[in-house]
Amino acid sequence: MPSTLPVPIEFRLPDGWRPAPPDEVGASTAAFVALHPGPDSGFTANITIDGEFRAGGRLTESADESVQRLQAVAGPVAVVSRRETGTEDAPALTQRLAFSAVVDGVRRDLVQSQVHLGLLDTGNPHRQAVIRAYLTATTTQHDAVLPDFQEFVRSIRPDTGR
Template identity: 65%
Template sequence: MPTVLPVPIEFRLPEGWLPARPEGAGVSDVAFAAVHSRPGAGFTANITIDGGFPKDGVTLTEIADASVERLRELAESVEMVHRSEVGSEDAPALTQRLSFSAVADGARHELLQSQVYLFLVDTENPHKRAMIRLALTATTAQHGEVLHQFQDFVRSVRPDNGAVS
């Protein structure tokens, strides 16, 4: 069942990406999913968005570690390839890339998942913060081709303040 984001955001999907029902993209428990218009080696690359309100004091690193452990429950050979803390003190972020093997549509695929974790702080209550996770999952062969599109997508994500222009 799709989840609701803890705060409204706006973003722009890159060309070649189509909104999809999360279940249709092979994922659940996400607020938004999009699929690439060209499958690679029998697997359709996807972008997902989910999030929540972490407990006070929980760091992005702890949230990312928990994500790795959840993936280990669903996939094989999960390995963290890269992790980096980015952003600023006011807008912390963390990126990580995971490699793993999983079965989709009856076939085993070698996959890479790039994840971006963002903390969004409530401007009216700075002690209240929401976490948003953006993830790209693609075959190892297709990942390099779609990564720059995912990066463009990540750069377009911002809080939706509801203003009409």
């Protein structure tokens, strides 16, 4: 069953990307999944979103845990880059991971770009919601779909119900 996000958000998908039910594409812990229209050698680039509340945790802890979760299912993971950005009120951390995984019986070299966004819980300032957005693609397709992912991340906003 797909997870729910700790806070409601809104976003805009890049042209051509289509939503997919998380359970049907093997991403049962994701709250949202979108698929790229053009697979690369049988692998479909995807964007996923998940999140959680964290008690006073730093985004680096969330990023480290993401690496550990990926290592548990894919084996060795290389952290290619990591950078903290944003502001004190809206912190962000980006990281790029490289790994190899068996998908549909074929070993593939993959890259995952992650963005961890921190949002303060207005009801409890000691709790922080972390929204995580992931782009997973083959090494050959990653740089071609990265601008779509960046556009997607820029569109993420808290959903204020307006």
